[in-house]
Amino acid sequence: QKEVEQNSGPLSVxxxxxxxxxxxxxxxxxxxxxxxRQYSGKSPELIMSIxxxxxxxxxxxxxxxNKASQYVSLLIRDSQPSDSATYLCAVRDNxxxxxxxxxxxxxx
Amino acid sequence: xxxxxxxxxxxxxxxGQQVTLRCSSQSGHNTVSWYQQxxxxxxxxxxxxxxxxxxxxxxxxxxFSGLQFPNYSSELNVNALELxxxxxxxxxSSPGQNxxxxxxxxxxxxx
Numbered sequence: 124q125k126e127v128e129q130n131s132g133p134l135s136v137x138x139x140x141x142x143x144x145x146x147x148x149x150x151x152x153x154x155x156x157x158x159x160r161q162y163s164g165k166s167p168e169l170i171m172s173i174x175x176x177x178x179x180x181x182x183x184x185x186x187x188x189n190k191a192s193q194y195v196s197l198l199i200r201d202s203q204p205s206d207s208a209t210y211l212c213a214v215r216d217n218x219x220x221x222x223x224x225x226x227x228x229x230x231x
Numbered sequence: 232x233x234x235x236x237x238x239x240x241x242x243x244x245x246x247g248q249q250v251t252l253r254c255s256s257q258s259g260h261n262t263v264s265w266y267q268q269x270x271x272x273x274x275x276x277x278x279x280x281x282x283x284x285x286x287x288x289x290x291x292x293x294x295f296s297g298l299q300f301p302n303y304s305s306e307l308n309v310n311a312l313e314l315x316x317x318x319x320x321x322x323x324s325s326p327g328q329n330x331x332x333x334x335x336x337x338x339x340x341x342x
Binding site for chain 2: 155165167169211222224
């Protein structure tokens with residue numbers, strides 16, 4: 124069974140801090156990795172994709188991938204209350220598999 | 232907004248009935264995937280269509296079926312509804328095998 128694991132949280136950080144979200148996956152042949160943000164009652168919104176080892180930065184977001192350790196993470200710098208949401212890690216080989224999500228709360 | 236639309240927004244059905252959900256993909260996207268998301272869980276892959284052919288399926292029974300049309304819009308059909316089918320059904324479109332963009336979803340309640 125191919126698994127994508129995330130800490131369910133909730134993860135609580137103060138406004139302005141760095142939020143660190145982690146994800147591990149079991150299938151070594153996975154090639155594509157994604158982070159989605161889902162606000163309560165809404166559908167997932169793509170915020171980052173990463174395909175090769177290392178870091179990828181987009182504004183306040185940095186995705187980190189380590190295929191040898193089968194680990195992908197998302198850092199959110201200068202966290203804002205509007206970042207409060209559930210963050211879903213997704214891994215793709217033949218099909219897309221999602222983790223259960225980590226609920227992040229940013230406190231003003 | 233992603234440009235992916237779904238209808239209806241909400242739906243209430245009775246156990247044993249059949250339901251059809253619809254999705255219009257983003258312009259230029261030829262691949263559509265369907266997911267089921269139960270409360271507190273991540274989306275679960277149902278199946279994917281590429282150029283009108285099913286080219287991937289998750290662990291869902293045959294009573295979950297689909298179609299993709301020449302304009303790349305898609306339908307999800309569920310027969311013999313069960314109470315556990317109550318969930319948010321998400322459609323995602325993509326230009327290929329990478330980034331997927333979700334529609335707003337259809338909330339299905341089975342009573």
